[in-house]
Amino acid sequence: MITMYGTNGSSCVDFINNAVQLFNAKLVSLVDDFNNNLRDAKFIYINSYQIALTPTPTTGLRITNVPCCNATNTISFQCISNRIPCPNRNNYAFWDAVHPTEAADVVTTRRAYTALLPQDTRPSDIRTLAASNL
Template identity: 55%
Template structure:
């Protein structure tokens, strides 16, 4: 598996709402939120690791209140936005810096480059750590990322269709797995978010005018933003901030549909808001 595919292979794999009680935040729809995933959800865990997968420098974070924190985005990640929609008044802290009572509202374990293979992922038995409401985010359209288009070309299409066909196969299996888990684990509730479906069609592209090139100037070797170079000014019209990662505008769109489904295809069998209310 090449680096480009590995970085995108898990799209915020499992935001986990655990059944814990605390009194720090009285208003959120769920007591706490635990996040597992890769660079699409990383909010600073890779800052202290010996890796090239880092985003704690400008122009990352140009639209984020705290500047470049390690988020691979111009602003908030999907996980940030979902947390806000669930009612948390602070962003879920990264594992690298989570301390004290902050841990009671949840921890973000996502790490850029993380995956589901043993050498890149974290093995968890979710039902043994108290988790009972689990959201699995399907893969996005990897074949539409600037990185994959630059490598493979599109043969007249808008994306690399062979890669997106593989994405579809993975997502079908993941959705089926959600059914199996819901049947086998009666004390847990799983749901699947159809990221590739949400980001397909005219509704998604209506506000985007640039969907196949990154907003920032990227390194040819990593696909990440070149440090301290000025990015595009009209970031809300770009789908991708660098060669792999979506802009805050896209993250907002996907998170909104994941939280409150607009169609029956957005989430299965229930959206995040509905899951939180169970």
């Protein structure tokens, strides 16, 4: 999205992030409704947006606004063929213009399993759900 729309001096594309936040707020209320109305099922909201915004110093994800590979400006936003990607993929949050790196996915899954912050998951993290007596 940064490639496509620019940032107007922000570190992100604000109008996209605002839309994501509106969607996520509705999704949280939907998860709450499901948990209240579907007693035989348990749902968890994983706040990957928030997790991406609050990386911990130990994650190593230092580059969050540039992809690891040179991406096309076309609709696919994938890596340009025959170009050398970044030397240390573990520092990058995004592989191409849209897909997270394996390192970013590891951060998200770790915090989904064991929430670092209360807003990482709702109503609980996966570890708590797995340990619960359903």
